[in-house]
Every structure is written in C-alpha cells, then in structure tokens.
Amino acid sequence: MDKLKINLPKQVNEIIKVLQEHGYEAYAVGGCVRDSALGRKPEDWDITTSATPEETKALFHRTFDTGIEHGTVTVLLDHEGFEVTTYRVDGDYEDNRHPKEVTFTRNLREDLLRRDFTINAMAYNEKDGLVDVFGGMHDLEAGVIRCVGNARQRFSEDALRILRGVRFAAQLGFEIEEDTRSGMRELADTLQNISAERIQIELIKMLTSKRPGLLKDAYDLGITKQFLPEFDQMMETDQETPHHMYNVGEHTLHAMENIRADKILRLTMLMHDMGKPKMKTIDANGRAHFKKHAVESESIAKNVLRRLKFDNDTLHKVCKLVCYHDYRMPAEAANVRKAMNKIGEDLFPYYMEVRRADVLAQSLYQREEKLSNLDAIEKLYCEILEKKQCVSLKDLAVTGKDLIEAGMKPGKEIGDKLEEMLGIVLINPEKNTKEALLKTLHI
Numbered sequence: 449m450d451k452l453k454i455n456l457p458k459q460v461n462e463i464i465k466v467l468q469e470h471g472y473e474a475y476a477v478g479g480c481v482r483d484s485a486l487g488r489k490p491e492d493w494d495i496t497t498s499a500t501p502e503e504t505k506a507l508f509h510r511t512f513d514t515g516i517e518h519g520t521v522t523v524l525l526d527h528e529g530f531e532v533t534t535y536r537v538d539g540d541y542e543d544n545r546h547p548k549e550v551t552f553t554r555n556l557r558e559d560l561l562r563r564d565f566t567i568n569a570m571a572y573n574e575k576d577g578l579v580d581v582f583g584g585m586h587d588l589e590a591g592v593i594r595c596v597g598n599a600r601q602r603f604s605e606d607a608l609r610i611l612r613g614v615r616f617a618a619q620l621g622f623e624i625e626e627d628t629r630s631g632m633r634e635l636a637d638t639l640q641n642i643s644a645e646r647i648q649i650e651l652i653k654m655l656t657s658k659r660p661g662l663l664k665d666a667y668d669l670g671i672t673k674q675f676l677p678e679f680d681q682m683m684e685t686d687q688e689t690p691h692h693m694y695n696v697g698e699h700t701l702h703a704m705e706n707i708r709a710d711k712i713l714r715l716t717m718l719m720h721d722m723g724k725p726k727m728k729t730i731d732a733n734g735r736a737h738f739k740k741h742a743v744e745s746e747s748i749a750k751n752v753l754r755r756l757k758f759d760n761d762t763l764h765k766v767c768k769l770v771c772y773h774d775y776r777m778p779a780e781a782a783n784v785r786k787a788m789n790k791i792g793e794d795l796f797p798y799y800m801e802v803r804r805a806d807v808l809a810q811s812l813y814q815r816e817e818k819l820s821n822l823d824a825i826e827k828l829y830c831e832i833l834e835k836k837q838c839v840s841l842k843d844l845a846v847t848g849k850d851l852i853e854a855g856m857k858p859g860k861e862i863g864d865k866l867e868e869m870l871g872i873v874l875i876n877p878e879k880n881t882k883e884a885l886l887k888t889l890h891i
C-alpha cells in the first residue's frame with residue numbers, strides 16, 4: 449500500500465524540491481493523488497506546503513496570488529501554473545468571492561484532517577512516498593466514500609461536501625459509508641447556504657458521470673430538495689399510462705442513463721418531463737395524461753437553469769431540446785426537413801438522441817413502432833445531409849437582394865416571402881433554384 453509510486457510531473461517535483469531545500473515540507477495532495485492511485489490521469493496537480501504564501505512567493509521568480517486569503521499562490525513554471533497552498537486548519541473551501549477567516553498550520557496531518565473525504569486526504573512526494581493517515585488507500589480499494597474524522601464537522605465546514613460525496617460516488621462507482629450518509633441526511637438543508645455557481649459545478653460533474661442515476665440517492669438523502677425541488681416533485685408523480693412503467697422521476701433517471709455523458713443531453717433528460725407534475729390529469733378510465741407538458745417543462749427548465757446560473761448557450765440549447773423532446777412525426781422526408789428547420793440543424797442530431805433515450809426509458813408498449821419510426825427518421829436525416837438539401841433560409845437559392853431586383857419593395861414583405869419560399873422548398877427540395885422560386889412571385 450505505502451509503496452505507491454506516482455510519476456509527478458517534472459514541474460511539480462521541482463516546486464516540491466525547491467520548497468524542501470529551503471526547509472519547508474511540500475506534497476502533491478488531494479484529487480491528483482487519488483486519481484493517480486486509481487490509475488487515472490489527474491486533471492490538475494495541487495501542492496500543499498508548510499511554507500506561508502509569502503515564504504512561497506519569495507522562492508519562485510514568477511508567481512501570482514490566486515486566493516491569497518485561502519493561502520493559495522500560483523507558481524508559474526514552463527508557462528504552466530501550479531497551485532501551492534499553505535497547510536490549513538479550517539476546511540474552508542468556499543469560492544474566493546466569499547472568503548472566511550483562514551487559519552494556517554505547519555502540520556500536514558492537521559491539513560489532511562480538514563479535507564472532505566479520506567480518498568481526497570492523501571499526500572505524496574518522492575522523499576516520503578504516500579502519506580495516508582486516514583485510510584484513504586483502504587477506502588479507495590474498498591470503493592468507499594467516507595468523511596475524514598467527524599462527518600458532521602466536515603459538512604459544517606463546507607456544506608457543498610454533501611453534494612460532492614454523492615458526485616464522487618457517481619463518478620467512481622463507490623458506496624457512501626453509513627455514518628457519512630447519515631451526516632449528509634442530517635445536514636442536507638445547509639446546502640441552502642451554498643452559492644448556485646458551486647452547486648452547478650458539482651451537479652454537472654455528477655450528471656455527466658457514469659452513474660447519473662445516483663441522483664436518486666441524493667433525493668433519498670434530502671439533497672435534491674435543497675436546490676432542485678422540481679426533481680422531488682417528479683419523484684412523487686405517478687404515471688398511470690401504458691407508455692410508462694415508472695413514476696416521472698424514475699423514468700427521468702433511466703432516460704439520463706440511456707444517453708451519452710454530454711452536459712447538454714444529460715441536462716435535457718433531467719428536465720424534459722419537469723412539466724408533468726403540473727400538467728397531469730386523470731381521465732374517467734383512471735388513465736393519466738400530460739398534455740402540453742413539454743412547453744411547461746421548457747418554462748421550468750428556463751427557471752432552473754437561470755437559478756443555477758447556467759450560461760445562455762446551455763440555456764438556449766437545453767430549453768429547445770426540452771420543448772421538442774416529444775415532437776413526433778411520420779417518417780417522411782418533408783417532415784424531417786421541417787423538423788430540422790424548427791429545431792435547428794445543429795440541434796437535430798441531439799433531438800434524435802433525446803427521443804431515443806426517452807423511448808428506451810418507457811414501457812415496452814409500442815416500443816418497437818416508436819424505435820423503427822426513429823430509425824427511419826435518422827435514415828432520412830442522413831439522406832437530406834448527403835443531398836445537401838436546403839432546410840433553412842441560409843441555403844435558399846434566392847436572397848432578399850434577388851427579390852428587390854425582381855421588383856419587390858424593401859420591407860417586411862421580403863422576409864415573409866423568403867419564409868414562404870422556404871416552406872415550398874422544405875416540401876419540394878428540387879424547387880430550390882432561383883428560377884423556380886422567382887416564378888412563384890408572379891403567380
């Protein structure tokens with residue numbers, strides 16, 4: 449266990465050695481040690497040291513203050529930046545905009561004790577090898593997420609850790625240890641104090657992990673209620689229809705697991721049915737209906753994405769896909785061209801993935817028909833691309849300028865006419881020539 453050998457990047461080694469030569473301790477720490485032990489390539493390398501930020505800055509030519517109030521200095525070597533943080537005893541991992549008072553220490557063990565989970569509380573350098581005082585390697589091997597020391601204390605230091613715990617379980621396929629779980633449950637409501645930006649980062653990491661279905665665990669622990677009560681409502685809405693075998697929330701979890709790990713796709717599946725709880729009606733036969741739920745889901749998705757401070761590009765794409773997730777059509781080329789126009793050429797392939805994942809998370813009722821309809825639509829879509837057929841104004845054979853030259857007055861009518869011509873071309877692609885389209889002007 450303690451023979452773990454990590455190939456530290458040469459700059460990390462150099463920073464550690466310079467600090468050591470000047471009488472300080474220094475180690476690679478946290479996620480990079482965890483990922484190396486798992487045989488994964490770390491995303492970034494963090495260094496922890498007994499030197500204060502001022503002492504670190506005095507030893508390197510090029511540094512800048514990344515989060516000096518948190519004790520973090522970035523050292524630049526070979527045009528790359530490496531974060532070097534002074535040992536700390538407070539577990540304050542808040543974003544830099546809301547710094548709390550931070551206490552530094554010269555003791556590595558105390559620093560590790562304040563980290564979130566045992567698997568994230570290991571340090572490494574070439575001189576001492578692995579420093580693993582809280583059984584991180586044991587938990588990595590056993591596949592366990594366990595808080596370092598007292599779980600309630602760790603979560604009180606930073607409530608985001610409650611969500612991080614589920615995120616790591618989802619990413620690594622690990623189980624959450626019992627006491628850590630009960631700490632999460634007890635303190636779940638303190639997640640309310642965490643900024644939307646920090647929640648968003650963890651949520652995306654979790655949704656794009658190999659087990660997005662673990663959101664169910666977050667629901668069971670009272671976690672989703674704190675920042676995504678819309679998901680709880682779905683978990684509490686049954687679907688009494690032959691098309692479904694799960695309630696709305698469970699269907700959502702399956703739909704997420706049936707689609708590839710892409711941020712836009714997973715967010716779309718998470719929110720595609722959020723309008724169902726509100727739109728549910730039951731007919732005289734006891735059968736549930738969810739008319740117009742897609743439009744309602746779109747409006748809820750917009751609110752949720754704004755609340756969680758997502759960027760406009762993500763908001764636009766996800767809302768569009770949510771709005772069209774239930775858009776069905778007979779598999780005929782003209783319908784597919786019209787749908788490509790409505791949904792957008794860039795989003796249409798996503799739309800097909802969304803439809804398929806949705807169907808696969810439904811009951812077997814009419815599944816074969818639904819899937820063969822999607823197969824046929826996909827085939828038509830490929831043919832349309834191959835033949836480079838026009839599905840939007842940018843590929844129309846005439847422009848506004850052509851219409852003016854043909855005698856039309858500049859103004860709104862030009863736009864209307866172009867749309868009308870596009871309508872013709874979507875039905876009959878062979879009419880996409882200047883000659884054929886200008887002829888329609890004189891009818």
Ligand SMILES: Nc1ccn([C@@H]2O[C@H](COP(=O)(O)OP(=O)(O)OP(=O)(O)O)[C@@H](O)[C@H]2O)c(=O)n1
Binds near residue numbers: 568
């Ligand atoms: N709320 C937090 C955030 C971070 N950490 C500590 O800081 C390290 C680095 O945090 P971060 O970069 O956020 O996460 P990683 O563990 O590196 O994981 P990932 O790269 O997957 O986000 C963690 O390993 C952990 O030791 C912590 O104790 N509590």
